Amino acid sequence: MNAPFDEIASAFRKYESFCVMSHHRPDGDAYGSQLAVALCLRELGKEVVVWNEDGLLPKFAFLPHSELIHAPAEESERRSFDCLVAVDCSTFLRLGRPLRKLGEVKRTLNLDHHHTNERYGNVVHIADAPATGELLYELFAATDLPFTRAMAECLFVAISTDTGSFQYRGTSARTYEIAADLVRRGADVARLSQACYDTQPLRRTQLLREVLNDLQLSAGDRVATSAVSLAQAAALGLQPGDTEDIINHLRAIDTVQVAAFFEEMRVVSSGQPAVRTSLRSKSEAYDVSAICAQFGGGGHRLAAGARIGGTLAEVRERVTAAIHAALGAA
Amino acid sequence: MNAPFDEIASAFRKYESFCVMSHHRPDGDAYGSQLAVALCLRELGKEVVVWNEDGLLPKFAFLPHSELIHAPAEESERRSFDCLVAVDCSTFLRLGRPLRKLGEVKRTLNLDHHHTNERYGNVVHIADAPATGELLYELFAATDLPFTRAMAECLFVAISTDTGSFQYRGTSARTYEIAADLVRRGADVARLSQACYDTQPLRRTQLLREVLNDLQLSAGDRVATSAVSLAQAAALGLQPGDTEDIINHLRAIDTVQVAAFFEEMRVVSSGQPAVRTSLRSKSEAYDVSAICAQFGGGGHRLAAGARIGGTLAEVRERVTAAIHAALGAA
Structure with a gap:
């Protein structure tokens, strides 16, 4: 059961201090939804803090009032709020490191569109929508909450980015109306x-060049893989988020059914090398979440990922073999 | 003065044989508009021919009833029609080589959205809209003309492609409503x-790789240029339309104000080498149509082009110098 919009609006009005959070590795829907909620609350005269584990990624500095977004300082005390508003975040733990700075909260609102949402919190609304921004639009439009131009811009970015610019399955007539x-x-x-x-920062264009230069096709051009090493990432000066969506360039090749992108990870305390692996499928017939599950990862049928121990070359070879096996069996 | 929709609808109903044409080097708005009109006329029981100089580019074979689009055979006789419907074509001559096969027509309808349209023809409607598809939507929605699902799909492609997937200036609230x-x-x-x-066909991805490998930045990274030679085009097996939009990857670099893409052209009867040059600007301050005008070309302030005599290296150097001069003067 989803909490009715009136209950959410009442909470916005009733409480005085709010913390608005979303998932780490934030995208346009995470940031746009955080800011839209924060700006609404500020219009109501509330005290609002906007936390994200990654702070504000420079790519999104153009969002109205993006300066509100920050990561809580490592050395700060825990801070209590009347109300935590979590947006676009399917599990409580994906709110990330800022949780360590969160003290007591009287009420947790969980507003999301992932149907895998764990329904944590006291007031839960999980919409059947292509973006959390679409849910927030319906909330602001259906209630007497403030709805400013800056909020409209944040929601536009949330919806546009989470639908791939109004292209992905899930983009409905209602999405365009909104x-x-x-x-x-x-x-x-x-x-x-x-x-x-x-x-794009120049380094993203340079990354794309390296990814295309490393492109390997196999299985009759049905599988495309590419990889980026730590040395390449350092040489290009890559920042968090830079590798986002690069895999779409592999997936877009018309013959490709499954695309894989491998990103060497910083060696952590264990001392073992590891590789962040992203897989995309073009067809329900090839379930990449099942392939990722073989390596301890997960995701959806058409988009999945895993962090896999081993060198870049080893992991690329093992995952490519698993993809070939899946294609052969289909 | 634009012809009212009722006058256009009356012509669709009154005449029996129609030829639907659009500009050569067709894009989604050209093809989508051609097919939407043709499918409407077929629903009315009319005899309809759909001509384009480039026939059907394979990239658009997914359009409903795309098999209707063809180039008239070189050896065929001129053919007469009651009515010529020209869509998305700003000048009569841009209808291209199929004009040589066009016999007598009683009436020419000119339906377009380019404000530079020469207003050729007897029934002229030039809409202030981001795509000809948007004009045709208004026509079909406002009159009692047939409006099938296949027509809706053609118009969706027309509008989506001409707005860069609902992103470009000109995309209005009405565009999303449509x-x-x-x-x-x-x-x-x-x-x-x-x-x-x-x-994308693999060759497009390979072309992008070559374009990025050839990327040259100058003027403090404010100018990006790249080029593709006939030898590269042959090695990749490039088809007409493959280089379309490639320049956007240069333009997208955040520091870049002006992007230039150079494409060596087949040596024609004159025996002189020539280069198709495309320029994009990110700012009204840098008018690339003025730069192209120096070389006999034209276009808009933010997007222009020219066909320039000379070798690839010569033309690239001359145009880059002209861009630098324009940036220095601004």
Whole structure:
């Protein structure tokens, strides 16, 4: 059962101090939803803190009032709030390291669109929608909560990025209607879209070049793999989030059914090398979450991942073999 | 003065034989608009021919009834029609070589969204819209003309591709409302978007690799250039349209203000080498149509082009110098 919008709006009005959080490795839907909620609460005159494990990634500095987003200082005390609002975060633990700085909260609101959401918290609303931003739009539009132009811009970014610019399955007639209303409320489509999709740091373009130079096709061009080493990442000066979506360039090749991207990870305390592995499938017939599960990972049928022990070359070889086996069996 | 929709609908009903044409080097808006008009006319029981100089580019074979699109045979006689419907074509001559096969027509309809349209023809409607597909939507929605699911899919592709997936300036609240209605009429967003944006032949990915390997930055990373030679094009097996949009990868680098892409052209009868040059600007302050005008080309402030005599290296050097001069002067 989803909490009705009135109950959420009442909580926004009733309490005085709020902490708004979302998942680590944040994307446009995480940040956009955090800021939309925070800006609404500020309009109501509330005390609001916006925490994210990764602070503000520079790529999203264009979001209205993005300066509100930060990671709590390592040395700070735990801080208590009347109300924790968690947005776009399917499990409580994915809220990440900021949880260590969270003291007592009277009420936890869990507003999300992942159907795998664990339904943690006291007031839970998990929407059947392509973005948490779409749920928040419905909340703001259906209640008498404030709904400013800056909030509209944050929600536009949330919805646009989580639908791959209005392209992915799940993008509905309602999604486009909401976008229309957000534009009417002042969202600047061209400026926001250019910031989201058309403003890459040079190192991202250089990364794409290296990824394409390393492209390997196999199984009759049905499998595409590429990898980036720690040495390459250091030479390019890669930042967190830079490798995001790079795998789409492999997946986009028309003959490719399964794409795999391998990213060498910093050697941690265990002293063992490890590789962050992302898999994408184009077809329900090839379930990449099952392949990732063989290596201790998980995800969805068409998009999954795993962190796998071993060198870059070893992991690439083992995962590619597993993909070939899956294709052969299908 | 734009012809009212009723006048266009009356012409669709009154005449019996139609030829539907659009510009050469067709894009999604050209093809999508051609097919939407053709399918409407077929629903009305009319005799319809759909001509394009480039025939059907394989990339767009996914469009409903794309098999209707063809180039008239070189050896065929001129053919007369009651009515010529030209869509998304700003000048009569851009209809290209099929004009040589066009006999008498009683009436020419000119339906377009380029504000530079020369207003050729007897029934002219030039919409202030980001795509000709948007104009056709308004036509079909406002009149009692047939409006099938297949037509909705063609219009979705027309609008989506001409707005860069609902991102470019010009994408309005109305554009999103129209998309919502097209989805309600049966357009399959995910399937069409994947076909448009996520299905590249391998040679396109290889072309991108070569373009990135050739990337040159200058003027403090404010200018990005890249080039593709005839030898590269031959080695990759490039097809018409393959270089389309590649320049966006140069333009997307955050420091870049002006991007230039150079494509060596087949040596024609004159025996002189020539280079197809595309320029993009990110700022109204740098007018690339003025730069292209120096070389006999033209276009818009932010997107322009020219065909320039000379070798690839010569043209690249001359145009880059002209860009540097424009940046220095701004």
